[in-house]
Amino acid sequence: xxxxxxxxPFALPDIGEEEIAEVVDTLRSGWxxxxxxTKRFEEDFTAFLGDPSxxxxxxxxxxxxxxxxxxxxxxxxGDEVITTTHTFTATAEVVRYLGADVVLVxxxxxxxxxxxxxxxxAITPRTKAILPVHYGGLAADMPALLAIAKKHGLKVVEDxxxxxxxxxxxxxxxxxxxxxxxxxxxxxxxxxxGEGGMVVTRHAELANRMKVMRLHGMSRDAFDRFTxxxxxxxxxxxxxxxxxxxxxxxxxxxxxxxxxxxxxQKARQRVAERxxxxxxxxxxxxxxxxxAGEVHSWHLYAVRLAPDARATRNEVIEALFAGxxxxxxxxxxxxxxxxxxxxxxxxxxMFPRSQVTFERLISLPMYSRMTLADVDRxxxxxxxxxxxxxx
Ligand SMILES: *Cc1c(COP(=O)(O)O)cnc(C)c1O
Numbered sequence: 001x002x003x004x005x006x007x008x009p010f011a012l013p014d015i016g017e018e019e020i021a022e023v024v025d026t027l028r029s030g031w032x033x034x035x036x037x038t039k040r041f042e043e044d045f046t047a048f049l050g051d052p053s054x055x056x057x058x059x060x061x062x063x064x065x066x067x068x069x070x071x072x073x074x075x076x077x078g079d080e081v082i083t084t085t086h087t088f089t090a091t092a093e094v095v096r097y098l099g100a101d102v103v104l105v106x107x108x109x110x111x112x113x114x115x116x117x118x119x120x121x122a123i124t125p126r127t128k129a130i131l132p133v134h135y136g137g138l139a140a141d142m143p144a145l146l147a148i149a150k151k152h153g154l155k156v157v158e159d160x161x162x163x164x165x166x167x168x169x170x171x172x173x174x175x176x177x178x179x180x181x182x183x184x185x186x187x188x189x190x191x192x193x194g195e196g197g198m199v200v201t202r203h204a205e206l207a208n209r210m211k212v213m214r215l216h217g218m219s220r221d222a223f224d225r226f227t228x229x230x231x232x233x234x235x236x237x238x239x240x241x242x243x244x245x246x247x248x249x250x251x252x253x254x255x256x257x258x259x260x261x262x263x264x265q266k267a268r269q270r271v272a273e274r275x276x277x278x279x280x281x282x283x284x285x286x287x288x289x290x291x292a293g294e295v296h297s298w299h300l301y302a303v304r305l306a307p308d309a310r311a312t313r314n315e316v317i318e319a320l321f322a323g324x325x326x327x328x329x330x331x332x333x334x335x336x337x338x339x340x341x342x343x344x345x346x347x348x349x350m351f352p353r354s355q356v357t358f359e360r361l362i363s364l365p366m367y368s369r370m371t372l373a374d375v376d377r378x379x380x381x382x383x384x385x386x387x388x389x390x391x
Pocket of ligand 1: 062063064133161183184185186
């Protein structure tokens, strides 16, 4: 008789007593919205990235951060932003907030990140920016993308929602030569504040604009022209801004999560290595690792069914759930989503690599507190699913 095991989730936040104590301290302090802890979280984030020329701005989601970044870059109606079809809708929707157009392109099937050649082929006189995603925590081909941007005079905003910590050319994502990089602290990301994000840039004008737009378009700088001393009550509204600030309650979580970011990465890497080992014999394509000396954050461990697998992706997912194991699909590509498909007249034939990937793709459970026994349990269920399907 096998004992019924508890449900094994697809993702789980790793919250310890340190986070709980820091949140309680915030609650007792009387300062619950943006204040001293958020300021410290921003400073610690810049220190984590290790480049004091960067400014880190905390926001209440990565979506908000991407919106602020594109707004600060002046993206608007008539402009085009190129991004990958193989992403979450947040990456692209922010372009539409500003009335600009999204140009979706296909992926490199080896990395599932945006294909630089497809980016270059999609450039028109209206193109203003490239928005790469570091899929699953593996860096996109940033040297190629930055070279294309430079050649064509385009801006680069990195959707780094999966990429803490991830390196490219030995440098942490966030410290490259793009204009703005945006991280997410959503519940299932590599560190979490429940909801939250961080925007990173080394351009002072962009940082200033994003700071103003993050909180209602309020500026205290305007006063500086008249006197060095700004009264504490004084502000000016210089634009119809947004409400995108992060609370100190969330930042309290972030302060303690950030201290563990490298330990989390190591734990996730151990899970990935175990998966690699025990999945080796199954009809699966395993995810690409980072090159030697580079860091993969292992936000996702996404496998693809091999062409000779007898089961379909849906059958395997159903069997996993029946076995008490959570899993997911990252992503249903944007070209299949009604809004994007209909707005731009997209078909699967336009994105053959993302389409084939999607049809075979499964994200297996991946989180820092997963044990090797949990991994083995997933693998046994996967084996059964593939065998039961008639191998
Ligand atoms: C999670 C995610 C986002 C959005 O992050 P939020 O903090 O939830 O706004 C954007 N892009 C990608 C690729 C994501 O996975």
